[in-house]
Amino acid sequence: MVSVTLLGTAQDGGVPQVGCECCSNLTQRYPVSLGLTDADGGKHLFEATRHLGEQLRLWGCTEVDSVFLTHAHIGHVDGLGLFGKETMAAKGVNLYCSKSMVELIERTPHWSNLLSEGVFIPRVASLYQLPGVTVEAIEVPHRAELSDMHAYLIKAEKTLLFLPDHDTWQETLRGHDLRAWLNHFEVDIALIDGTFYSSDELKHRDQSEVPHPPVEQTLQMIGERREGDGEIVFIHLNHTNPLCRDETPVTELGWKVGKEGMSFNLS
Ligand SMILES: [Zn+2]
Ligand SMILES: [Zn+2]
Ligand SMILES: [Zn+2]
Structure with a gap:
């Protein structure tokens, strides 16, 4: 059986975010990560976060066959070093990522050792x-x-889309309708960027520095879940996102907010 387990649902900073008072009453969320179990029981981790220890425990797994990376922003890669000799002392783990990501790893002394040491x-x-x-x-x-940055389509009998980060729907969809785009890729389960609920959520910062399509906009585009639609699960939540406290705006339309430990059978 092929299955995917959600191991982290927060934006790169996690919840609680360092030094933040607003997070004191929030349930902990790890930076975004997925665990894929293939048909032979092989274990494939998506993203390498600094909470790798807790995330593998949640997944019930002590070592992985491979790691997939979407991009180089901190919360997606800051656990890479945990595979090295100071910690797991792993060997021969397949690292699936883009050419530009490999080039960055080669240029970064801490990480290039992980390649030279195998x-x-x-x-x-x-x-x-x-x-x-x-x-x-x-x-x-x-x-x-x-x-x-690469999103991933994980395809067995069912197809799961992992799209934790992107800048705007306009650029990602290139003129297509969101529902038509998901249908084009035959997506049954879409784990998508839910970083911010609204475009004015970062009170003391310029939100255009960290562009993400607000959940509000995504909900307007997709509307209510209809007969024949797949599931949409919002992930990569910033600590400021009101969905960390109340999921109603998403659930009342028939969609979901990600939680650590949620799992999806793909075959
Ligand atoms: Zn991110
Ligand atoms: Zn906070
Ligand atoms: Zn990012």
């Missing part, structure tokens, strides 16, 4: 075949300060 074996492709499941990388526009 912890990770980089494997750059756009389509990866695993037992009973394929994983396809789809490039999406997202602040490319350090690397490009």
